[in-house]
Amino acid sequence: ETGVTQTPRHLVMGMTNKKSLKCEQHLGHNAMYWYKQSAKKPLELMFVYSLEERVENNSVPSRFSPECPNSSHLFLHLHTLQPEDSALYLCASSPVAGNDEQFFGPGTRLTVL
Amino acid sequence: SQQGEEDPQALSIQEGENATMNCSYKTSINNLQWYRQNSGRGLVHLILIRSNEREKHSGRLRVTLDTSKKSSSLLITASRAADTASYFCATDGEYNFNKFYFGSGTKLNVKP
Numbered sequence: 001e002t003g004v005t006q007t008p009r010h011l012v013m014g015m016t017n018k019k020s021l022k023c024e025q026h027l028g029h030n031a032m033y034w035y036k037q038s039a040k041k042p043l044e045l046m047f048v049y050s051l052e053e054r055v056e057n058n059s060v061p062s063r064f065s066p067e068c069p070n071s072s073h074l075f076l077h078l079h080t081l082q083p084e085d086s087a088l089y090l091c092a093s094s095p096v097a098g099n100d101e102q103f104f105g106p107g108t109r110l111t112v113l
Numbered sequence: 114s115q116q117g118e119e120d121p122q123a124l125s126i127q128e129g130e131n132a133t134m135n136c137s138y139k140t141s142i143n144n145l146q147w148y149r150q151n152s153g154r155g156l157v158h159l160i161l162i163r164s165n166e167r168e169k170h171s172g173r174l175r176v177t178l179d180t181s182k183k184s185s186s187l188l189i190t191a192s193r194a195a196d197t198a199s200y201f202c203a204t205d206g207e208y209n210f211n212k213f214y215f216g217s218g219t220k221l222n223v224k225p
Contacts, residue, residue, distance in 0.1 A: 002155065002157070041217065042214075042215050042217045042218075058212075088153065101161055102213065103158070109153065
């Protein structure tokens with residue numbers, strides 16, 4: 001266990017649904033990240049939060065909406081998704097934002113029908 | 114793009130053999146990291162090497178970094194079936210510390 005948990009582990013949703021992914025870290029880290037991993041593509045950084053403030057938004061469509069209510073929790077709110085958004089969504093944390101070791105959660109496997 | 118690119122894309126070896134994976138990147142970096150991912154799971158950090166270091170060891174892992182060639186290699190010695198996983202290199206941005214750039218990974222299969 002890396003100290004980073006994600007729920008749910010699997011999610012199937014229709015294009016008109018609204019759902020949320022949750023990430024929680026128990027490591028006392030100040031930075032949290034969302035990544036998208038699609039088949040045969042490099043891991044894509046989506047968002048970076050440092051001390052609950054968003055410091056990076058990597059040109060992610062607005063149908064993905066992150067929320068960081070405190071330094072231990074990170075959410076990814078999903079609405080009006082497309083089938084091409086089906087992927088493994090990974091959350092990670094690190095002591096500080098930047099070039100440091102990141103601790104990853106197990107991911108949420110999302111399927112959009 | 115800053116992305117690291119791993120080579121080969123897939124590697125199949127027998128248990129006990131050594132496995133070497135390479136990573137190339139495009140711009141200057143502050144550090145380079147290697148991660149392992151078991152199928153459908155999160156990534157696990159293996160080793161970090163800074164731009165002023167040339168070689169680093171951790172157990173059966175040996176990482177080298179050649180900043181003049183913008184490349185790194187990961188050597189796993191005496192491989193085990195449990196080493197079967199995908200391996201990724203990740204580079205930071207010289208001027209943007211918030212970003213990590215991952216490659217597409219090398220899929221390693223170690224046959225018992």
